[in-house]
Amino acid sequence: MIQEWDITATNQHRAGRRRYQVAVLPVGAVEPHNFHLPLGQDLRHTNHVARESCALAWPRCRSVLCLPALPFGVDCNLMGFPLAIHVRQATLDAMVREVAASCRHYGIRKFVLINGHGGNDFAPLARQLQADMDVHVFVVDWWKVGRDRYDQIFPAPDDHAGVFETSVALALWPELVELDRAGDGATREFRFQALREGWAYTSRDFSRLSDQCAAGNPAGASAEKGAEYLELVISRIADFLAELAAAPIDEHFPFRGGD
Ligand SMILES: [Zn+2]
Structure with missing residues (x-):
């Protein structure tokens, strides 16, 4: 069956009859994760979350469009291990800007970035695109979506x-x-209190931080835990997409007021 939320699966006949409201762009990374996870972990899980969220939102709005994922992320601090593929934030921003401009050309002005890699930072771009193109960009770091239930x-x-x-x-x-x-994912502690307390930030060069390109022990991981978190995240993002698709862009959007 042709899934019309999937831009790579639908066709011109179907696309011409739809009025898509929301475009969803997953952005991942290709990088080492300890010795046991695939290099494409971030790309794969981000793609999964974005696609499943769109599939779940579709019957409720029939106007959400999932784009193919941008595979690479900002990885200059993981290059000490094989085989991280680094793309500068400016390059990612240029790609996102042009993809958003294409969507805008077809009348789509709500744009959701599903980000799956901590090294990517799209907040400044979201600000700039709104000012430059009258496009509303929403950035979702998907691993944060279920934070209140994480514990x-x-x-x-x-x-x-x-x-x-x-x-x-x-x-x-x-x-x-x-x-x-x-x-075991062991890491070295920062030598400065400001960094340990988190009120000063610095980039973590993973080859200085860890001997395994890891930060966290995988012991205790289970498919059940992963599935529970994914289900929570996907249902929340799907709710957001359906709500966003139905919301007209009026003078107060995305704020309340005027109704
Ligand atoms: Zn990752």
């Missing part, structure tokens, strides 16, 4: 290639997870 599902806050990502991988592609090769 009920996972044992502790987690980072790169730990319980969280390993659980997601076990839920979606267990055949690609080589858990017996995984290191």
Whole structure:
């Protein structure tokens, strides 16, 4: 069956009869995750979340369009391990800008970026595109969507290639997870209090941070945990997409008022 929310699957006849309201663009990364997860982890899980969210939202609005994912992310701080593929933020921004301009050309002015990699930062671009093109860009870092329920599902806050990502991988592609090769994900602590307390930021060069390109122990990961979090995230994003699709862009959008 042709899924009309999938731009790569629909056709000109069908697309010409639709008035799509929301375009969804997943953005991932290709980078090492400890020794046990696929290099395409971020690309794969972001694509999954974006596609499933669109599929779930579609029957409610019939006006959400999922674009193919941008595969690469900002990875200059992971180049000490094989095989991270680094693309500068400016390059990503240029791609997103031109994809958004194309969607705008066809009347789509609501644009949702589903981001799956912590090194990507689209907030400044969202600000700029709104000013330049009258396009409303919404950025969703998908791993944050279920934060309020995170503690009920996972044992502790987690980072790169730990319980969280390993659980997601076990839920979606267990055949690609080589858990017996995984290191313990141990990291070096910052030597400065300001960084430990989190009120000063610096880029983490992963080859200084970790010997495994990891930050988080995968022990305790399970497919059940991953599936539970994914289901929560996908249902929330689908709700947002359906709501966004139905909302007219009036003078107060995206704020309340005037009604
Ligand atoms: Zn990742």
